[in-house]
Amino acid sequence: MRGSTEPTGDRWFGVGSSTGPRAGQAGADAARAAQAGRRANLVVVFCSTLYDAAELLEGVCSVTPDDAVVVGSTSMGELVSDKHDWAAGPQPSVVVAALGGPGFAVRSTFVPRASADHRQAGIEAASVMDQVNAPNKVMLMILDGLLRERHKLVRGAYSVLGASVPIVGGCAADNLTYTLTQQFYGTGQAVDVLSDSVVAVGLGSSGPLGVGLGHGWHKHGQPMVVTGSNEGEVFLIDNQPALDVYLRCIGADKSLAEDAYKFREVAFNHPLGLSRGDGEDLRVIHSANPERGSVSCLADVPQGALVWTMRTNERSLIEAAVSSCQMALDGLGGAEPVGLLIFDCGARVVRLGRGNVSAEQGAIRSAVGAPFAGFYTYGEIARTRGSRGTHHLTVASLALA
Amino acid sequence: MNGPASPTSYHWSVHQLTEYLVQVSEPREQFAAIDAALEHAIETFDAELGVVMLDNELRASLGFGRQEVPQCFLGPLRDNEPVEVPDIGRVFVARGDLDKAATRGTGCDGYMLLGRLGREFSAEESQLLQGMALTLGLVLHNLSILQAERTRHRLVETLLDIQKAISARRPLNEVLDAITEGAWELLGRGPVALLLVDPASPELLRPHSLDRYPGFDDEAVALARGALAGEGANWEPSALRSRPLLAAQVVVSGEAAGCLIARPQGHAPGYRDQAELLNAFAQQVSLALNDARSVDAVRKASRDHITGLPNRAHFLQKLEQERLTSVEGNTDLTVLFIDLDRFKAVNDTLGHQVGDELLAEVSRRITTCIRPTDTAARLGGDEFAVALAHTDLESGRGVAHRIVRALANPFAVSGREVLIGASVGIAASAERHSDASALLGDADIAMYRAKRSGRGRCVVFEPYMQEEVADRLDLFTDLQRLATNGQLWLAYQPILSLASLGVEGVEALMRWSHPVRGLVPPSVFIPVAEETDLILELGAQAIERALADMASWHRHATGLRLNLNVSARQVVDQSLPEIVGAALAANHVPPELLTIEITESLLIEDPELARARLTRLKDIGVRLSIDDFGTGYSSLSYLRQYPVDQVKVDRSFIAELRDNATNDIALARSIIELCQRLRIETVAEGIETDEQLRLLKELGCDLGQGYLFAYPMPAHDWLTWQGAVSSRRGLSPPNLVSASS
Secondary structure, eight states: OEEOOOOOSOOEEEEEEEOOSSHHHHHHHHHHHHHTTSOEEEEEEEEETTSOHHHHHHHHHHTSOTTSEEEEEEESSEEESSOTTOOOOSSOOEEEEEEESTTEEEEEEEESOGGGOHHHHHHHHHGGGGGOOSSEEEEEEEEOTTOSOHHHHHHHHHHHHGGGSOEEEEEOOOTTOOSOOOEEEEESSOEEEESSOEEEEEEEESSOEEEEEEOOOEEEEEEEEEEEEETTEEEEETTEEHHHHHHHHTTOOGGGGGOHHHHHHHHTTSOEEEEETTEEEEEOEEEEETTTTEEEESSOOOTTOEEEEEEOOHHHHHHHHHHHHHHHHHTTTTOOOOEEEEEEEHHHHHHHOHHHHHHHHHHHHHHHOSOEEEEEESOEEEESSSSOOEESSOEEEEEEO | OOOOOOOOOOOOSHHHHHHHHHHHHSOSSHHHHHHHHHHHHHHHTTOSEEEEEETTEEEEEESOTTSOOOHHHHSOOOTTOEEEETTTEEEEEEEEEOOSTTTTTTTOOEEEEEEEESOOOOHHHHHHHHHHHHHHHHHHHHHHHHHHHHHHHHHHHHHHHHHHHHHTTOOHHHHHHHHHHHHHHHTTTOOEEEEEEOSSSTTOEEEEEOTTOTTOOHHHHHHHHHHHTTSOSSOOGGGOSSSOOEEEEEEETTEEEEEEEEOOOSOGGGHHHHHHHHHHHHHHHHHHHHHHHHHHHHHHHHBOTTTOSBOHHHHHHHHHHHHHHHHHHTOOEEEEEEEEESHHHHHHHHOHHHHHHHHHHHHHHHHHHSOTTSEEEEEETTEEEEEEETOOHHHHHHHHHHHHHHHHSOEEETTEEEOOEEEEEEEEOOTTOOSHHHHHHHHHHHHHHHHHTOSSOEEEOOTHHHHHHHHHHHHHHHHHHHHHHTOEEEEEEEEEETTTOOEEEEEEEEEEEETTTEEEOHHHHHHHHHTSTHHHHHHHHHHHHHHHHHHHHHTTSTTOEEEEEOOHHHHHSTTHHHHHHHHHHHHTOOGGGEEEEEEHHHHHHOHHHHHHHHHHHHHTTOEEEEEEETSSSOOGGGGGGSOOOEEEEOHHHHHTOOTTOHHHHHHHHHHHHHHHHTTOEEEEOOOOSHHHHHHHHHHTOOEEOSTTTOOOEEHHHHHHHHHHHHHTTTSOGGGGOOOOO
């Protein structure tokens, strides 16, 4: 575990970005801009899979103090406040957020082979908070986006942290290839590129912190009951093959399931919503299995759950992003924000279209009035109220004052 | 940190409970069901905090992080009563009770309490929570029934397995380990250990099975002592500050013999059940120990401890039963008496431990040659016996041959290969046998006959053998006496150079003048003496006598060499070099003038031992000669492996030597030429004719002895004979003969 000093006063937050063709140079440029000559405690790097991550991180380290914690992940696009025309993909791009000042305390750890025991990985990751002693605390988590049972991981972390520590973060992405996502963990001296891991940062601050959430999706049609499922694979809905029911609900032909790419494009626009006390818990459907008549989600869909198909439109999605950030800012209790970290669902990029991504970021920029950086994820993590912390098709945000 | 305003629209339905029930019903253990229920309920209501209480014990909590559940949250709370929880804030609570009629008194009484920040629970939510809590109560109740049933079933199965192991006479350690393992499984895989009183030091408790007790410590030993002292056969909470230990006493023959200890898993209400389980296993330990001790006692009384086979007494009992049965049923009964060849040599040279291992392996091989219904026994030493019921002589002979073949194969003992063998006597039960001893005695007699007729033989008893044995017994008795009464004496036969016909040396030969039997040939009395250690005594006397004679003759003829025969048993005996060395020194005879003659059979039977022993003899400077060469099975090339100086060509080769006997000449030539190449001196035995002498000279044989030169003569005639030879030098050898045997 690595860390910096206890918080006592000033805090700063900066962002930088680059779309330069050379990974090392792009990393160095973005990190230099984010730090702007200040001594960083924490450097967070989100980059496209088009870069060689190791080379990019060498560039980041070349301009970062040895004792600064460096974490991050690959993405399917980034969010950043310093470019007005920033659009996620398809070109290589990197975004860096840096924070520092004696008011921030940073500890970090990582858990390898998280898929071996998700809950235990969450418990181990949460140990990062043991050494964070500050009036305000948050645990930042970056997971491998291909971990299926991430809810168990967050449950594990919650069982250790309890209700007094919020959790926020996102799942690393690989631009919808679902083959390999990478997580970054290290310091300004060197950074490891990992997969199947959890990278955790214990962040303490002398100033307030706020966490926000929003998704912008609405229920459509009649409620249905999941009558057969195993983890994320749903076999039966209302005792009928789940795939048939789903295609009927969204008005699609059965042949759609035969083209995996087309099916995913359509399914991203019609997630499932699970009934929860505080609204709906969304599930992205990313594939279908015509032979088994099933649909598969990236997270668990418990048997017995009440579900709907969900709908949205571009305006609603952009409003949800703004609303998430606003909720995080509200959490600051009127304190001036120094910056935000944003974890926006990658499936929203598909639904919004690349063109609308800069519109979304423009709307956020107008609303928050503080630097922000983030990435489009394979899953969002935000636990403030209740005990659940995993989300999908959602925007999770962390505001720092 | 302030959160967003929470949505209030709920879709409560039976499906909410269904999803919950699926989650809660999945675990097979109560604690997991409780954790799943609490986690799920908290998520369902978007609550932050939750606890489950059972029988006034906190069984699960969530949302409190590293801090203990504050008392304010554990007290009697009404629904929606606001509670200020440190570090978390003001929460509203809702409670669902688990205890209804179905679960009351079953250890499933309790409640689930949830706390939510900032929002009260609606009536609908409280109702759902009540449903969830009741569901958990029923699930726990069912699990406890299932658990009890599973435990009972597993207990029965485990105890049955242990009983089977005890009755199958599995090794005690194996049984005790199985009991400890069973207790460990049934007691929830918590630490379990068995401690037994050290029989040698009853005040000491020795841990027996500790594999299932990681971190075994003094506290455990202290508790075990308490249990032994009768302070409580079960759990002893006073000694235990944090977690209790259970102990159950093990009793053997009414006395405390140890105890089984365990750290129970789970919660106090279950300790009583666990204590009962532990007692059940401790009783198994007692049973196993009692059984093992009684079995051990019986075994010790009737079994040979090295081989595990019945001993002589037990065998005779069994044989008598079989004999009576065969007499009544008019069925066949055959007995084999097996005596190992060369076992004593192995025992003497490689030690008793190797000998014991060898005996155990021999017993295994014998057992594999017989039917399960037959009885094999070790009678003592290297003697075994087998009783073959319903088996006639011919079949018995077949079994005997099988055993001989099995024991002729090399044994791997203590990392080395050992070759022995066996001679078997066979006797069938007959009317003349008054008891089992008589029957076994006949087989014993037949075995002696087998031994005498060459090792590795099987001989069926014939009545005449009994007389032979009696005769041999008489002979043996006489032999024992002759060492002191002068009946044993040495005869000397000269050995001459065939080239010069000069006397080179003399061979000492043992003679026995029996007052009644007359002159007993060595071929009769030596084997009798060799059957016991008597040969060693007679041999040692012969060595001392011959060297004393030599010393006296050296005053007249320095350089005269002495050839002395020693038996295989003498060679194997470790004291031979010392005896020879001492006799040489006492008589001032240079060691190089003494040639020890051994038979080639010794080389064949145990080459390694022979090499070791002969090397020791060579070390004191004496010369070695192979007697009767050519009569055994050794190949000529065998010679080069041993430190041999001389070979005595057996008289049977010499007897056939004639001018026209080309084959015999060729045979003699091959031996002599080989010896020449190996620089080994050759002596021709039994030269009786001039023709033989001439041929042997032509073949290059170095030395010779035989009636042509002289008969063996008493010591007092030697000087006379030698003087005569000297004075008649140049005369033909037959004229030199002084036949005074």
